[in-house]
Amino acid sequence: MRKLLFEMAYDGSRYHGYQVQQNALSVAEVVQDAVEVVFKKREDIVGCSRTDAGVHASQYFFHMETALQIPPEAAVIALNNCLPGDIAMLSCTEIPPDKAADFHARYSVCWKEYVYKIWNSKVKNPFLQDRAYQVKYPVDAELLDRCAREFIGTHDFRGFCSAGAKPTENYTRTIYRAGVHREGDLIEFRVAGDGFLYNMVRIMVGTLLLAAEGKLKEGDVTRVLASLDREQAGITAPAAGLYLNWVSYTPFGEENPVK
Amino acid sequence: MRKLLFEMAYDGSRYHGYQVQQNALSVAEVVQDAVEVVFKKREDIVGCSRTDAGVHASQYFFHMETALQIPPEAAVIALNNCLPGDIAMLSCTEIPPDKAADFHARYSVCWKEYVYKIWNSKVKNPFLQDRAYQVKYPVDAELLDRCAREFIGTHDFRGFCSAGAKPTENYTRTIYRAGVHREGDLIEFRVAGDGFLYNMVRIMVGTLLLAAEGKLKEGDVTRVLASLDREQAGITAPAAGLYLNWVSYTPFGEENPVK
CATH class of the missing domain: 3.30.70.580 (Pseudouridine synthase I, catalytic domain, N-terminal subdomain)
Structure with a gap:
């Protein structure tokens, strides 16, 4: 075979x-x-x-x-x-x-990257319906970038996991890179890690948006992470903005992937 | 009122x-x-x-x-x-x-610009279905740009009008600017003019693609235009790539539009 x-x-x-x-x-x-x-x-x-x-x-x-x-x-x-x-x-x-024999599309994954797209404008965009999440108030992407970097590292992410998920023994995940970038009215949050809990990226985005609303400030993401409390984190941002962007079968930072 | x-x-x-x-x-x-x-x-x-x-x-x-x-x-x-x-x-x-009393959304238009998007790659793009026309063979965008410029000026465009159109007394239109630009695998044809006949932009694109296929060379667009013959021009490119991009109620080149 x-x-x-x-x-x-x-x-x-x-x-x-x-x-x-x-x-x-x-x-x-x-x-x-x-x-x-x-x-x-x-x-x-x-x-x-x-x-x-x-x-x-x-x-x-x-x-x-x-x-x-x-x-x-x-x-x-x-x-x-x-x-x-x-x-x-x-x-x-x-x-x-x-x-x-050893290769498995799911278990052999070393790391994945997700992108979350936010259309930051009061103006409705018919070409981004279902493709991005519209946020109408002005978002400070540089502030969000600094907050996003607090996700980098190995953390217990049980506060960033939807209640609907099955109990997992291990909530620890390692985030290799995370950042926010603005291009015109489009803001992109990128995050790469060894694995992600159920709804984890969307809750990360909801939490960053708390910072955008002035409800969290720099350093608070670290505090929310340490609380291990889903209630401290933000909403689960809508699905439409989320893209699985990169899947790697080679350890992070190494060249020459299988594909 | x-x-x-x-x-x-x-x-x-x-x-x-x-x-x-x-x-x-x-x-x-x-x-x-x-x-x-x-x-x-x-x-x-x-x-x-x-x-x-x-x-x-x-x-x-x-x-x-x-x-x-x-x-x-x-x-x-x-x-x-x-x-x-x-x-x-x-x-x-x-x-x-x-x-x-004098303003009319259609009759007061001074000029319009259309954009036609070509996804020039062998690779299928699920995010551009219905949003661009996929052309799999390599297209020389710079050649197309030089050919597109031959549309600029006042011409009788009866060769660039679909047979399904009603007979029009006046097939003369003025093209103010036309050009082709590549950004990665996406090629955009932009054309601005005082008016467009039925399917005119899509036939312009079909004709430019004849040049891309090597069936027309520089200078030939001028010859095709002069022939006034629909058979000399290319196919009517698919609708999905076409965008009405700009509508102006002020003469071309003047500032301060009504809107």
Whole structure:
């Protein structure tokens, strides 16, 4: 059996998240339907991450096993022909046989980066509906950048995890980099880490927006983190602004990723 | 009666064009429904231009008359509350009483600018479906820029007009500026003129793409224009890449627009 690693991207607006669900359209279901057509058999696909309803992915990986000898490039073209316009297959790599047993699209991930987009304007933007979160009051992006840097490091993030999540033994995650950048009316929060709890990035954004509203000041993110208290952190910012942006199978800072 | 001029923007993906139609959703119909809620009466709205199914507008104007004394800024907020996310009201101006009789959202337009977006990559982009036209072969944007400049000036554009159009007495239009610019994998054709025939911008793009394919060379656009022959020009490029980008009520090159 060959193990193939597919790279894709999707606009999540229409989907009820990545994961297959009863009675709701998911990205995985649509991809699996395309895989069934191209590979003549319904193969399981194993995704690198869950994404919630309305969340986007600029980069997403899944692996699958197949006996079919279709070249990777041909598989990409064939899948794109079966997929709707909002899901794009970007590339396919065959995992070398000596590494295939150990490689897993989800468990082999070393780090991921998310981007959260805020449209900071009073003016409604019809091209960013479902693609960014509109914040109408003026946001000081430089202040948010300084606050975001307080997330960097290894912390217990239980205060930044939605109540709906299953109890996790380990709430400790390491954030390698975090920052906020403004380009015109668009503000982007970028955060890279070894893993993220349920809704963690969206709660980070909600907390940064408390700083934007003057309800938190520099140094307070550190205090909120230390409190381990969900109530101290901000709201869960809407899904539409969130993008899974980068998924790496190589330790942070090292070159030559698998893909 | 007050005459109000509204500025809006819309993502045309979901709509069967601007103009109200039987059995198909149009931008004008959705706006008129919102106007009816806000102004307590179904008022006629007069748009600045037609746009085809799937065409977008980064700037679009319409005027309407009303007896209601609602402040312009409040009307913008109220309309946005009634409109879906893909239509955004940007501003509203009350035309001064001494100018109201002469002002007309369509007939008073001095010039318009369109942008056409080409996603020039082999890689499918899920965030640009319905927002750009994908061209997979490499396009020489600098060559296209030189060819585009041949459109500048006053020409008989009957060769750049769809057969479906009604016979027009006057096919002469003046193009004030035209050019092509690349930013990464995104190529933009911009063209400003005193008016445009049916499908004219999309046929201009189809013709420029003939140059990209090596079927036309520099100087040939001038020859195609002079032929007055639709067959000599290129295809009508798809609607999804087209944006009405700027509408001016002041002669080209003059400051202080009405809006």
